[in-house]
Amino acid sequence: MNLYERIPNNVNLSQNKRLQRALERWLPNYLEWWREMGPEGFQDKDVYLRTAVDVDAEGWANFDYVKMPDYRWGIFLKPAEADARVGFGDNYGIPAYQEVPGEFRNSLRRIIVTQGDTEPASVEQQRQLGKTCPSLYDLRNLFQVNVEEGRHLWAMVYLLHGYFGRDGRDEADALLERRSGNPDKPRILEAFNQPCDDWLNFFCFTMYTDRDGKYQLAALAESGFEPLARTCQFMLTEEAHHLFVGETGVGRVVKRTAELMKESKDGDARSLGGISLDIIQKYINFWFSYSLDLFGGEISSNSADFFAAGLKGRFKEQEQYEEHVAAEGTFTLMVVEDRKLVPREVPLRNALNEILRGEYVKDCERAMTRWNKYLRDAGLDAQLYLPSTRFHRHVGEFAGHRFDIHGNLITKEEFERSRSEWLPTLADREYVRSLMRPVTEPGKIANWIAPPTAGIKGKPFDFEYVRL
Numbered sequence: 001m002n003l004y005e006r007i008p009n010n011v012n013l014s015q016n017k018r019l020q021r022a023l024e025r026w027l028p029n030y031l032e033w034w035r036e037m038g039p040e041g042f043q044d045k046d047v048y049l050r051t052a053v054d055v056d057a058e059g060w061a062n063f064d065y066v067k068m069p070d071y072r073w074g075i076f077l078k079p080a081e082a083d084a085r086v087g088f089g090d091n092y093g094i095p096a097y098q099e100v101p102g103e104f105r106n107s108l109r110r111i112i113v114t115q116g117d118t119e120p121a122s123v124e125q126q127r128q129l130g131k132t133c134p135s136l137y138d139l140r141n142l143f144q145v146n147v148e149e150g151r152h153l154w155a156m157v158y159l160l161h162g163y164f165g166r167d168g169r170d171e172a173d174a175l176l177e178r179r180s181g182n183p184d185k186p187r188i189l190e191a192f193n194q195p196c197d198d199w200l201n202f203f204c205f206t207m208y209t210d211r212d213g214k215y216q217l218a219a220l221a222e223s224g225f226e227p228l229a230r231t232c233q234f235m236l237t238e239e240a241h242h243l244f245v246g247e248t249g250v251g252r253v254v255k256r257t258a259e260l261m262k263e264s265k266d267g268d269a270r271s272l273g274g275i276s277l278d279i280i281q282k283y284i285n286f287w288f289s290y291s292l293d294l295f296g297g298e299i300s301s302n303s304a305d306f307f308a309a310g311l312k313g314r315f316k317e318q319e320q321y322e323e324h325v326a327a328e329g330t331f332t333l334m335v336v337e338d339r340k341l342v343p344r345e346v347p348l349r350n351a352l353n354e355i356l357r358g359e360y361v362k363d364c365e366r367a368m369t370r371w372n373k374y375l376r377d378a379g380l381d382a383q384l385y386l387p388s389t390r391f392h393r394h395v396g397e398f399a400g401h402r403f404d405i406h407g408n409l410i411t412k413e414e415f416e417r418s419r420s421e422w423l424p425t426l427a428d429r430e431y432v433r434s435l436m437r438p439v440t441e442p443g444k445i446a447n448w449i450a451p452p453t454a455g456i457k458g459k460p461f462d463f464e465y466v467r468l
């Protein structure tokens with residue numbers, strides 16, 4: 001069988017011999033990685049999946065039953081715009097880079113490798129989850145996320161193979177060699193080494209960690225390196241479904257918890273086999289804080305360099321801003337000095353990580369408001385919340401200090417004393433895990449989560465999304 005018929009693409013792969021040869025070497029290794037590290041126990045099952053076979057409205061979302069190893073992982077870029085220009089930074093207004101500019105080569109490679117590494121990492125983190133799915137609908141969504149993360153890896157590998165020559169090929173190989181959570185060859189970013197072994201973790205991960213991905217991709221979708229910008233623009237259309245899975249997933253858990261709290265005599269969802277609000281809150285605290293780290297340091301010379309070079313813009317750079325050079329201007333943020341929190345003014349370009357993080361936090365607050373409505377609608381007073389962005393941080397200005405959930409500076413001892421109120425304990429995790437029993441009968445759902453309000457692609461909830 002012709003290898004390239006299996007790879008739908010809009011990059012003229014059949015004409016590009018050099019790229020063909022590179023992918024010919026990489027593809028078998030990718031498939032081997034997928035078999036070894038992809039969803040365990042479901043490789044030979046038919047799954048009702050969306051496959052992109054083109055970028056237009058018709059082509060990007062083809063639904064059919066597919067066995068995951070036969071998924072057609074394609075290479076898609078949003079079609080080029082005529083006369084594209086570098087949209088920000090010191091080179092604002094010059095023609096967009098169609099090749100990698102020599103002086104930015106290392107920076108660009110690092111950006112692409114860091115993004116690329118997250119894609120297979122999340123597949124590895126989630127590989128056991130199929131065995132404990134709360135419904136066939138959720139099982140299908142898990143696999144949809146997994147195959148698309150696989151395609152996002154392809155997207156980054158295309159850029160490495162297509163634009164970085166020899167060292168690009170080496171990086172593409174290394175993307176298949178690192179393993180999530182493996183101490184000897186871990187994935188690059190810490191959130192992607194955390195275990196994601198129950199479905200509350202999965203929903204929080206797709207809510208918070210995938211959502212960081214949305215903001216990173218959005219910033220790269222502005223890039224002056226046009227192939228990267230166009231690649232990320234198309235990835236964002238797929239990513240939207242992952243965020244939907246996360247936001248509605250946590251929302252459905254909250255909704256069910258509210259129902260069970262009302263039903264039980266003492267207002268305790270656990271007595272009826274649900275997940276209590278305090279455990280949900282702790283999972284939120286955990287994943288929100290780890291995901292904030294992914295934006296990088298609050299004060300960052302890298303962010304300034306990437307912006308100056310026209311490689312990584314701000315969120316909705318063209319839509320949201322009128323002035324795209326940002327060489328002047330300052331931003332005030334809080335830092336720790338002499339054991340006190342004090343404001344510090346920094347050049348705007350050095351604060352771009354923090355500004356992007358701010359956009360992300362707004363988005364997370366929006367989802368939180370929605371979930372809290374479920375609680376209010378059930379007549380409950382309790383509310384969930386986002387912890388302070390200083391809480392439980394391992395990267396940036398606040399790493400190495402301890403803060404309470406409200407962002408007040410506290411001692412290490414004070415933090416340790418309250419840790420079990422703020423972050424999931426072993427007992428919390430074991431309890432959640434004890435609820436994780438597979439429900440695979442069409443139309444049935446686990447007790448700890450509410451059913452979705454609609455199925456996939458107009459299908460009902462009781463559709464056989466995965467043929468077991």
Ligand SMILES: [Fe+2]
Pocket residue numbers: 119148149152213239
């Ligand atoms: Fe992705």
Ligand SMILES: [Fe+2]
Pocket residue numbers: 149210213239242
């Ligand atoms: Fe994703």
